[in-house]
Amino acid sequence: MKKIKKIKIKINGNLSTINDDLSLLSYLKKIKIPLKKVAIELNKEIIDKNKLGKIKLRKNDKIEIVHFIGGG
Amino acid sequence: MVKLKKDKLIVDKKKFNSRLIVGTGKYKSMSECAKAIKLSGAEIVTVAIRRVNISDKKKPLLMDYIDPKKITYLPNTAGCFNSEEALRTLRLAREIGGWKLVKLEVLGDKKNLFPDMIETLKSTEVLTKEGFKVMVYCNDDPLMAKRLENVGACAIMPLAAPIGSGLGIQNTTNIKIIRSQTKLPLIIDAGLGQASDAVIAMELGCDGVLVNTAIAKAKKPFQMALAFKNGVIAGRESFLAGRIKKSLYGSPSSPKTGLI
Numbered sequence: 001m002k003k004i005k006k007i008k009i010k011i012n013g014n015l016s017t018i019n020d021d022l023s024l025l026s027y028l029k030k031i032k033i034p035l036k037k038v039a040i041e042l043n044k045e046i047i048d049k050n051k052l053g054k055i056k057l058r059k060n061d062k063i064e065i066v067h068f069i070g071g072g
Numbered sequence: 073m074v075k076l077k078k079d080k081l082i083v084d085k086k087k088f089n090s091r092l093i094v095g096t097g098k099y100k101s102m103s104e105c106a107k108a109i110k111l112s113g114a115e116i117v118t119v120a121i122r123r124v125n126i127s128d129k130k131k132p133l134l135m136d137y138i139d140p141k142k143i144t145y146l147p148n149t150a151g152c153f154n155s156e157e158a159l160r161t162l163r164l165a166r167e168i169g170g171w172k173l174v175k176l177e178v179l180g181d182k183k184n185l186f187p188d189m190i191e192t193l194k195s196t197e198v199l200t201k202e203g204f205k206v207m208v209y210c211n212d213d214p215l216m217a218k219r220l221e222n223v224g225a226c227a228i229m230p231l232a233a234p235i236g237s238g239l240g241i242q243n244t245t246n247i248k249i250i251r252s253q254t255k256l257p258l259i260i261d262a263g264l265g266q267a268s269d270a271v272i273a274m275e276l277g278c279d280g281v282l283v284n285t286a287i288a289k290a291k292k293p294f295q296m297a298l299a300f301k302n303g304v305i306a307g308r309e310s311f312l313a314g315r316i317k318k319s320l321y322g323s324p325s326s327p328k329t330g331l332i
Binding site: 011012013014031033034036037038039040041044046048049064065066067068069070071072 | 095096097098099102105118119120121122123124126127133134135145147148150151160163164165166167168169235236262284285
């Protein structure tokens with residue numbers, strides 16, 4: 001059986017090890033991010049939420065996921 | 073009162089019945105925040121943009137307590153200390169769900185939280201060109217307020233005093249000058265401490281006030297939310313009614329004729 005390669009990425013400042021074959025969409029679904037309530041940045045570039053499935057995650061990618069919280 | 077029904081706050085062509093904008097920070101809980109907002113009658117609330125807590129996704133979400141379909145969210149760049157951070161934050165906010173009406177706040181000093189007006193001006197220009205409608209937190213400086221207007225700000229939001237200080241309006245003269253020079257919505261942002269401060273702001277002719285700490289950190293936030301609601305209404309009515317001229321001398325309220 002072919003062993004799936006693992007890669008390291010950073011999500012919201014924390015290191016995470018994931019399978020090499022994941023798209024951004026499947027990763028975000030896997031970690032249960034409520035996509036309608038967030039914005040996503042990949043390597044400092046804002047990602048159109050309709051295109052998440054087309055983006056394959058690579059080694060050392062930096063993902064930022066933000067949402068609205070209470071503030072003045 | 074009948075006249076007041078037609079008297080609306082208009083920001084970026086949108087009409088609001090309430091002239092009180094409320095911040096959603098510093099409350100003990102989301103439910104306390106939601107109840108205070110309801111009592112305040114506010115139709116616009118400021119919100120911050122921060123990282124999602126990946127490890128604890130059960131944490132309550134603001135959107136679960138305050139429905140953005142019913143209350144206008146005003147994404148705010150609180151905590152940004154330069155133009156780059158502010159632009160990044162608001163571009164992300166727009167991406168969450170199409171928010172174009174935003175509040176820009178670029179701070180220059182961690183102690184007094186005064187705005188860095190050079191960075192603020194620069195950011196306002198960029199954001200406006202990108203199609204944002206920018207309500208701008210600024211100093212109570214008429215010249216800077218004019219420059220913000222010239223680069224496309226959709227509302228001028230001078231501070232009353234440092235954010236969270238509760239000092240009330242420190243420079244009524246400058247606020248009056250800013251009022252006289254602009255037709256843009258003029259909203260006092262930051263530094264109010266009690267309902268009478270809101271009355272003063274409205275009596276100066278401001279279009280609205282933005283309050284967070286004074287409500288959230290009051291001993292009884294719900295009562296203070298109501299007090300600010302009433303203060304803004306009272307101040308606005310007083311402004312529209314037109315005050316009497318001040319005089320050094322007395323003028324009797326009862327007729328001088330028919331005295332016994």
